[in-house]
Amino acid sequence: MTQGPGEVAQMEGPTEKCGVVGVSLADRDAARPLYYSLYALQHRGQESAGIVTHDGFQQHDHVAMGLVGDAFDEADIDALNGESGIGHVRYPTAGSVDKSCAQPFTVSFKSGSLALSHNGNLVNADEIRDELAGLGHAFTSDGDTEVIAHDLARNLLEADLVRAVKRTMSRIHGSYSLTIMHDETVLGVRDPEGNRPLCIGKLEDGYVLASESAAIDTLDGELVRDVKPGELVVLHEDGTGFDSYQLVNQENTAHCFFEHVYFARPDSVIDDHLVYEVRRELGRKLWEESGIETDVVMPVPDSGRAFASGYAEAAQDDGAETDFAEGLMKNRYVGRTFIMPTQDERERAVRLKLNPIKSTVEGKTVTIIDDSIVRGTTSNQLVSLLKDFGAEEVHMRIGAPAIVAPCYMGIDMATREELIASGQSTDDICAEIDADSLAYLSIDAVASALDSSRSDLCLGCVTGEYPYDIEGETTDRDVERPVIGGADLAADD
Ligand code: SF4
Structure with a gap:
């Protein structure tokens, strides 16, 4: 937030x-x-x-x-x-x-x-x-x-x-x-x-x-x-x-992997993949890469739900004694923006949106799963909220790689300066949000879940290298920039 x-x-x-x-x-x-x-x-x-x-x-x-x-x-x-x-x-x-x-x-x-x-x-x-x-x-x-x-x-x-x-x-x-x-x-x-x-x-x-x-x-x-x-x-x-x-x-595509991770509806099929199943698979891979056995696994609603169910299922398949629970309740009537007059109130804004179920959290070690961390303020407030409700440990797992750079292709991500992962290590971010551990998913895991190669995905926001020629940024491919000018209007069809 x-x-x-x-x-x-x-x-x-x-x-x-x-x-x-x-x-x-x-x-x-x-x-x-x-x-x-x-x-x-x-x-x-x-x-x-x-x-x-x-x-x-x-x-x-x-x-x-x-x-x-x-x-x-x-x-x-x-x-x-x-x-x-x-x-x-x-x-x-x-x-x-x-x-x-x-x-x-x-x-x-x-x-x-x-x-x-x-x-x-x-x-x-x-x-x-x-x-x-x-x-x-x-x-x-x-x-x-x-x-x-x-x-x-x-x-x-x-x-x-x-x-x-x-x-x-x-x-x-x-x-x-x-x-x-x-x-x-x-x-x-x-x-x-x-x-x-x-x-x-x-x-x-x-x-x-x-x-x-x-x-x-x-x-x-x-x-x-x-x-x-x-x-x-x-x-x-x-x-x-x-x-x-x-x-x-x-030769190569540059599909936005974030459509599958975050933007699209889970019930949509995009480029032959049902988004819900992709998210569950990303959750499974998250367990394979950085699973930690805790008493409870819970999603950040609603964005983390499919990831968390895949993660918990993979954990249980591996014999982990962990429960999948809906430990955070979302206030559906809070819109994208709301009035909060003081800085102190704004910093506690997550309380308007999310409330923990005490019995699911108190005295437990908890893993919370979300799809992304942008500025990190929500994550920070969430960890502190769960600890206030008695969680013994709070581990955070993210179903996508860290966002380190802005998007120029139509998504409002935030500026580099605002992104918590820009110029910071995962350990630094973990300390900043006060979690007991933090792990992101690898880029290769995302490519694998989409049955794609890295070179057919746009990865600009997680690598800082873009599939288009953008002023002031580096590109990850050979880009033929269109020639703009009067002669082009008469170009051969
Ligand atoms: S930079 Fe690429 S992958 Fe990231 S949100 Fe924008 S289009 Fe999607």
Whole structure:
């Protein structure tokens, strides 16, 4: 937990930046399925929510600040006519925290209308914005989604849809999963490294694109597959299928391992892996690497639950006499931020969120399991809380490697200075949070749980080396940076 400016305390933890959806149906309005699927993706962004539909003649849009349930009422949904549409939930990655950056982002231009929903973060948006502004494009926000929208609109003046998307992909660099609507055609695009998730689902009367498969489940649909890195998927306007275009091929992917560790819903399948099972497997590996026999193993709710159950199961398989218990109760009505007037109160903010069950803790040796430590303030308060409730020893195990560097690909991690593990050893951190022992999971264990190699994962926040070319940072691979400039607009398709 960290303290924000003034009187507001903010819950600690990385923040996901956006969920996207797109729907094309045969014979009914897309608005309601889009609305339900945004509900399913609410965990990916709580700042704003929006839907844009197309009825064959014109676009209809409703975008508002706040949670999905607050952003729409019945009248808003009824007014969104059309059998195709896209939607978005946002937590700001790049750009302001106001409605100007809320999505889907819409543009009207000579050859039609365009709407875009973006999950991710471009690392060269400023260069493209400067170039397009020089060519006369007027920008209304400081977000990178508008940069993609303008670039694509410009390319659509000179090329057909597939070639226009390919040209834009050759110019933008960074992390992006997009749902796009050009007139009434819905498209999905995933960046060549596949950094953020995007999948395709089949409904009884159409197709859906979504950041996570849980949104497809919500619509009683069936997961078809993930959109491949570098792939463009075009949904048929009559809801009967989709076309696939592999527009960019990259030797290695850079899937965000943190999607599996923290961001995604446990009931989602991402890149062929059920997130819940990955987390349990990470818990098992955590026991194998750094297990310690204590009276009780308990999760930090809710984030540590699947890890803790895998850890406890592996411990018991090894003959350890340890109980798995829910020893910490979470107050579900505490949001991300809350008012706490004094520093002393802010430092005790964890008490608002979590309360131990005394009988589970008192006189016991305890292992608490969580998915990550960001700034370390929550961990520190948690250890002291458990000791106040009579725990004899408190050992902490973390189901991911230590976060040592920020994320530039669309996740709000904190700055290097704020990260407790940046420049500190595990022993130092253990002393700082006052635990009896502390261990993180190895990078190799994460790669193994995802059936992946290190070179196909983004590990930027745990190694400080990134899969993209980022100013002032080092990269862990050969990166071909797109060339931005007038000549590129006329590049061969
Ligand atoms: S830096 Fe970390 S959080 Fe960001 S994309 Fe890479 S793995 Fe994910």
